Amino acid sequence: MNNRDASPSPAVSIPAGTSALPVPEAWRPRLEAQLAAQETVLAWLEIDLDARLRFSPGLVILTDRRLLAHAGGDADWQSHPCRAGLRLQRHDHAGVGSLELLDDAGRLAVWRYTLGADVAAGRLIDHFDRQIAFHTTGVLPPAAAQALCPLCETPLLEGQDDCPNCSKELNEPPSTWTLFRLWRFAHPYRWRLLAGFLLSLASTAATLVPPYLTMPLMDNVLIPYQNGAPINVQLVGLYLSGLFGAALLAWALGWARTYILALVSERIGADLRTTTYEHLLKLSQEYFGGKRTGDLIARIGNETDRINIFISLHFLDFATDVLMITMTTCILVSINHWLALVTLLPLPIIAWMIHTVREKLRTGFERVDRIWAEVTNVLADTIPGIRVVKAFAQENREAARFRAANQHNLEVNDRVNKVWSVFGPTVTLLTETGLLVVWAFGIWQISQDTITVGVLTAFLAYIGRFYLRLDSMSRIVSVTQKAAAGAKRIFDVLDHVSSVPEPVTPVHLPAVTGRIELRDVGFRYGTRSVTRDICLSIEPGEMIGLVGHSGSGKSTLVNLICRFYDVTEGAILIDGVDVRSVPVAEYRKHIGLVLQEPFLFFGTIAENIAYGKPDATRAEIVAAARAAHAHEFILRLPHGYDSLVGERGQALSGGERQRISIARALLIDPKILILDEATSSVDTTTEKEIQKALDNLVRGRTTIAIAHRLSTLRDANRLIVLDRGRIVETGNHDELMACEGHYYRLYQAQVQNEEGSGPGDSRAGNADKEEDRA
Amino acid sequence: MSAAPDYRLHRNAFGRLVFTAADGAVCEGVALVRAFPISAADAGFALVDPYGHELAWIDRLDDVPEAWRTLLAEELASREFMPVIAQIVAVSGYATPCVWTVETDHGRTDFILKGEEDIRRLAPPALMIADSHGIHYLIRDRNALDAHSRKILDRFL
Structure with a gap:
């Protein structure tokens, strides 16, 4: 051991509160053999990759004396006593984190892990740095005062016991009894459903009367007549009117039942659609980034419809079938139990067949659904990009892509149909065979005089219906599976917990001043660490310009501030309150956003301006439009503020659309304003007009602006220069130019670009504008 | 086989790959990346500096001197992680x-x-x-x- 490795005496030992999480059970025996007496474990990191990146468990342990590591596999323990000059570094690439132990001369060791362990690595480094500081200076730096989540190091807010980050990682699969979960939507209609069920019961009973009446009709009228007795007209009339009455009753009851249940199922379907859509809207930006539009539309549209049809038609039929079979069985047994037994023999066989085919069909139908979504996706991808398709003359290729998706659809359907098509006829075959058995057994029984001809006739009449029901019951297998697959896809959406969760104990902010503070903010998108260790404090009313190459993390930072995503490390505070503890909608009310590509909804211009505040008065709308320099061009339109704008505002120019979106932001009068490349997609003349509008907007608000053209940020109080997810420079234009760093180079590159371009070029106009403003 | 490269490579004590250009400029922490990691893993590599700027292009690993090849292969082995x-x-x-x-x-x-x-x-x-x-x-x-x-x-x- 190194001499300098003086272990801390008990008097200065580790303060309470920094006690490490217990070491994983599996490692304890092997670790205890390694530790010296009174050596305390401070932090540990379970690594799951060895030096050659093979999966193999290992452990890195920090004690109060040294760093102890087991690199996985058959490797031995390595010990690195704490001493001055040692440092730990972590970085990650493609989902693999590396932890390096370095001193001034070189690298001593490197350990690798998959990113699930990244938080533990961060914690290990914190503890390590404090220990090294202790060994160097003899004083142990204080631990972070804020309560941190033990699993992910997210600062916990007051009154928050569960970490909002960890609790949202629900990795349990949803239950397979998906269809029963639909009960949640059926519950409000339970009484009507009960009425429907009772009507089903009654109407089924009514349909069972006619076959029963064939028995006396045969035995008391037809057979005696054949044997020479005259026909008893009165009796015939009685039986026939009984038959007619039963049919009439069945009709009336059936009608009432179908109507009530269709009514209910339609409402359940509507509720399902609305709930799914409402839930979908609450999900974070992250969710929409990973899904394709076609797929989501298909889920809300087709799947709910399928479930709807299932409930109103198939489930109902199935219930009726079960009722009918039970009742028929009772009647048959009461007439003649031997014949009933023979009649019911094929039933188990059919039930078994249904069961075996079930599994195959279910997976098959699930795939059919997914393939169908794929076909829709091709359309959803191509139609918005039709200009590109045409410009590059790739119509044939896109057609081929669609054909291929369709072909795939056919193949999958063919495979399902192969199983499905053999299913129906087999049931019919079994039915016929069953009838045959009844005939044979019935004739034998008549010859033995145990039953009458009437009984056999009644049996055959019942069985005809009975097997018919079995046949239709076999259909339920496929539709149930289809509906279950649909329900699963719906619940996939409903079960998705927003990665921007609503706070458990919300803090309300009725009025904000607009102070924003970013504390050690880090954000990771998949494996890519987009931003890290961002510390920034923005005063109320200050205008901040975010500058940097594309991909330097500007938009990410803005998305984090808007809370489209949640930070993975650190915290963002508004007026000193963590944004995660403010209800999402309430928080966003304070934020006005102007994007590069303004999106106008289908509707009038007035509606579009009032989008964020639907109850705005006409005067407010006009005032906002005036301030946004949109009033005059709106008046020039034939219908003024009532002019309709299309899905993407086709009739308006880019600058006009942008000014409408500025008016939209002005109307909600936000304290915080975010301009994300608001002037990038327009030419410089338009930019000037937009700039005027923006000047009105910015006044008195905390503003965060991203702009590609640095000249547009000259008014900013401070410019924040970002590079690869970190803040590299801060200051106003002149200061940053003076220090000749990142910003200087960016600026020079742009000026050169502008000088290099011809006089007709928009960028040359931009340079003119700079002169104007100077 | 193309002409021998005009730059030099070595690994320093910190485990970083160091690139020395023909004009003597030194760049530390160079990474080797594949251009088509999935469709053509063995063709098309680039040496990039920590800022992501390309320093040199390597068509095939066979094109570089034997000594560097192991260095580069090591670099790939420790950096690439896409389990099959x-x-x-x-x-x-x-x-x-x-x-x-x-x-x-x-x-x-x-x-x-x-x-x-x-x-x-x-x-x-x-x-x-x-x-x-x-x-x-x-x-x-x-x-x-x-x-x-x-x-x-x-x-x-």
Whole structure:
């Protein structure tokens, strides 16, 4: 051991509160053999990759004396006593984190892990740095005062016991009894459903009367007549009117039942659609980034419809079938139990067949659904990009892509149909065979005089219906599976917990001043660490310009501030309150956003301006439009503020659309304003007009602006220069130019670009504008 | 075989790859990246500096001197991580999220699949699966998997 490795005496030992999480059970025996007496474990990191990146468990342990590591596999323990000059570094690439132990001369060791362990690595480094500081200076730096989540190091807010980050990682699969979960939507209609069920019961009973009446009709009228007795007209009339009455009753009851249940199922379907859509809207930006539009539309549209049809038609039929079979069985047994037994023999066989085919069909139908979504996706991808398709003359290729998706659809359907098509006829075959058995057994029984001809006739009449029901019951297998697959896809959406969760104990902010503070903010998108260790404090009313190459993390930072995503490390505070503890909608009310590509909804211009505040008065709308320099061009339109704008505002120019979106932001009068490349997609003349509008907007608000053209940020109080997810420079234009760093180079590159371009070029106009403003 | 490169490479005590250009400019912490990691893993490499600027292009690893080749191969081995799934041993369920146990060329491991959309179709028959931590698992040819693996996979496609 190194001499300098003086272990801390008990008097200065580790303060309470920094006690490490217990070491994983599996490692304890092997670790205890390694530790010296009174050596305390401070932090540990379970690594799951060895030096050659093979999966193999290992452990890195920090004690109060040294760093102890087991690199996985058959490797031995390595010990690195704490001493001055040692440092730990972590970085990650493609989902693999590396932890390096370095001193001034070189690298001593490197350990690798998959990113699930990244938080533990961060914690290990914190503890390590404090220990090294202790060994160097003899004083142990204080631990972070804020309560941190033990699993992910997210600062916990007051009154928050569960970490909002960890609790949202629900990795349990949803239950397979998906269809029963639909009960949640059926519950409000339970009484009507009960009425429907009772009507089903009654109407089924009514349909069972006619076959029963064939028995006396045969035995008391037809057979005696054949044997020479005259026909008893009165009796015939009685039986026939009984038959007619039963049919009439069945009709009336059936009608009432179908109507009530269709009514209910339609409402359940509507509720399902609305709930799914409402839930979908609450999900974070992250969710929409990973899904394709076609797929989501298909889920809300087709799947709910399928479930709807299932409930109103198939489930109902199935219930009726079960009722009918039970009742028929009772009647048959009461007439003649031997014949009933023979009649019911094929039933188990059919039930078994249904069961075996079930599994195959279910997976098959699930795939059919997914393939169908794929076909829709091709359309959803191509139609918005039709200009590109045409410009590059790739119509044939896109057609081929669609054909291929369709072909795939056919193949999958063919495979399902192969199983499905053999299913129906087999049931019919079994039915016929069953009838045959009844005939044979019935004739034998008549010859033995145990039953009458009437009984056999009644049996055959019942069985005809009975097997018919079995046949239709076999259909339920496929539709149930289809509906279950649909329900699963719906619940996939409903079960998705927003990665921007609503706070458990919300803090309300009725009025904000607009102070924003970013504390050690880090954000990771998949494996890519987009931003890290961002510390920034923005005063109320200050205008901040975010500058940097594309991909330097500007938009990410803005998305984090808007809370489209949640930070993975650190915290963002508004007026000193963590944004995660403010209800999402309430928080966003304070934020006005102007994007590069303004999106106008289908509707009038007035509606579009009032989008964020639907109850705005006409005067407010006009005032906002005036301030946004949109009033005059709106008046020039034939219908003024009532002019309709299309899905993407086709009739308006880019600058006009942008000014409408500025008016939209002005109307909600936000304290915080975010301009994300608001002037990038327009030419410089338009930019000037937009700039005027923006000047009105910015006044008195905390503003965060991203702009590609640095000249547009000259008014900013401070410019924040970002590079690869970190803040590299801060200051106003002149200061940053003076220090000749990142910003200087960016600026020079742009000026050169502008000088290099011809006089007709928009960028040359931009340079003119700079002169104007100077 | 192209002309010998006009730059030099070595690994320093900190384990970083150091690039010395023809004009003597030194760049530390150079990375070797593949241009087509999936479709053409053996052709097209670039040496890039920590800022992502390209320093040199290497068509094939055979083009560089023998001594560097091992250096570069080491660099790739320690940097690249895209396990190729050889077998799907088990899944915890067919509804996502679920835990997959797979046998890969980097050994056996478990991962969490968050949603079916994390299974991406590359140029057929290849598939790429992204786990909950963003590690990408590659299936080079889904038809070449054994029947059990294919059966599991089919449920998710």
